[in-house]
Amino acid sequence: MTASSGESNKVLDTTQELYLKHVWASLLKFWGNEVDDSQVVSLIAKNRSSDSKTDSKKSTSFFGGWGGGSSSAKNDDKHEVAHNPFTKYHLEKKESECLFWNLLNTESPDSFILRFLRARKWHEGKALSMLVRSLHWRVHDANTVEIINHGECYAYKHKKEGLIKNLEMQKVVHSGYDLKGRPILMVRVKLHYSKDQSEEELEYYALLIIEQTRLFMKEPNRAATILFDMTDFSMSNMDYTPVKFLIKIFEAHYPEYLGNLIIHNAPWLFSPIWNVVKTWLDPVVASKVKFTYNVKDLSKYMSNDQIPQHLNGTNDLKLNEYIPIDGSADTKLKDKETFKAIMDERDKIIHDLYHLTVDWIQTTDTLESKSINEKRKECMARLSDNYSTLDPYIRSRCEYDLTGILHI
Structure with missing residues (x-):
């Protein structure tokens, strides 16, 4: 079952949740966390081996093979999937970790990762490769976090x-x-x-x-x-x-x-x-x-x-009334004390989410996995709420803020 864009992992089937766990494990290990994902790897290999009986072209290797996805991206990715993408792109650990958490705004990290899994038709190796390449792009070619914050x-x-x-x-x-x-x-x-x-x-x-x-x-x-x-x-x-x-x-x-x-x-x-x-x-x-x-x-x-x-609709858009932005509404950007307090809380939430995610990946008990994942969802909801509080302390106000159209 494929969920619609943006839905959380509550709608995932067992196999899809394994793929999500594996991508998380790869990211966490790259960022220096100890994770035992051997059970996840074993179950994915077993599932893929079963699938290969009906499709001999499928690979059981995590980084091996190539399949569905966008045609233009295939040309970029098809050779790199056979290699560890972190090595391929020389991604810096701390830089990529900070970027990952900073680019989410109110979106949950699961929702963000699931986008790449769906785009690569639930092949976790290709999804990870696509995600790492995108992080590399955001670090070296287009700092989208700075773009939205500078406004x-x-x-x-x-x-x-x-x-x-x-x-x-x-x-x-x-x-x-x-x-x-x-x-x-x-x-x-x-x-x-x-x-x-x-x-x-x-x-x-x-x-x-x-x-x-x-x-x-x-x-x-x-x-x-x-x-x-x-x-x-x-x-x-x-x-x-x-x-x-x-x-x-x-x-x-x-x-x-x-x-x-x-x-x-x-x-x-x-x-x-x-x-x-x-x-x-x-x-x-x-x-x-x-x-x-x-x-x-x-x-x-x-x-x-x-x-x-x-x-010929009834929406009275003000298409000739743009308000030039001079930064005068960015008073909270100067409040470093409040900013630090909100960021300290954010760091704590992320720390808690790391521990819960490691436990979620490592457990072999289905009921325990479900219970831990519910705690993860609560933690991710707190992370989203934290961004809503943090937003005016990091992002310059845009016209939609000043006109009251945007509510975070």
Whole structure:
């Protein structure tokens, strides 16, 4: 049974829970914790050996073999799965450990890890490889924790003109929630011109928007719907570079974060463009693409009060009233004493979760495993609540904070 995006491990079957335990054991051991996962490894090997009777191509090796997943990621990963990914990427222990806990915001660590397991069709070796590669990317290529914490104020402080232009024209906005309670990210394509910003600024803007959207996500559906508003689209708006970037990062670094991708009101001239773009998409992502042309079509995915007025809904979005961010609302960022107290509590929760997770991995008793896991869930809930308290002490306020739209 495959759970929907963002659901916790309460819905996992016994085999899937073994895979989750094994990925946890690998991370904990890399970070210097003593874990005996021999029972887990034995049970996984037994299950895989049983499966191999019907599929001789399957491997019983933890890091061996290659299977389903995103086609683009396969080209990156297929050789490295045969090796320990921590060695492959020269990941630094403390740096990766801190990053892991810092990037979660209110999401539970189980939910985050499960994204990679689902993306790799429950092969724990491939999931671990994908997760480690993503941590490496966040450390060396895109520090998403710094991006979200510095927020929109960064653009004004460092005079990033292209980034400021994207923010002030509100090219991409949070426009509400779909019928499943997932945040809607509306992209007004007619506002995009490649000359308006550098490639670096556009990538920074994209990551900032994605990380902000993660803050809107809630259980049990921690995913988002992206609405590409193609109204008044022309060829001058077309830019393949950001399209390729978004496809790459969603497949490699934000697995299971995409609910639906709605392309609305696309003109006829978009057809040849789409014929090119769809060849770049993983089949799973392609299956989430929906074409809509009127408010009736949109109402299949969102209620009328979540559809913007310019698309014939009743949502009165303020698309011309952006508040420039000057950092004046970031008073709590200076309160180091309160910050330290909250972080001390966070460290204690993580310490408790480590011990519970080790016990959960090592126990051979099914009932005890279930009991420990319930304690883990309680601990992860406390971790999420802790972030809600910590947030204003580490993250610069964005427009959604100032307008009261974002509640963590």
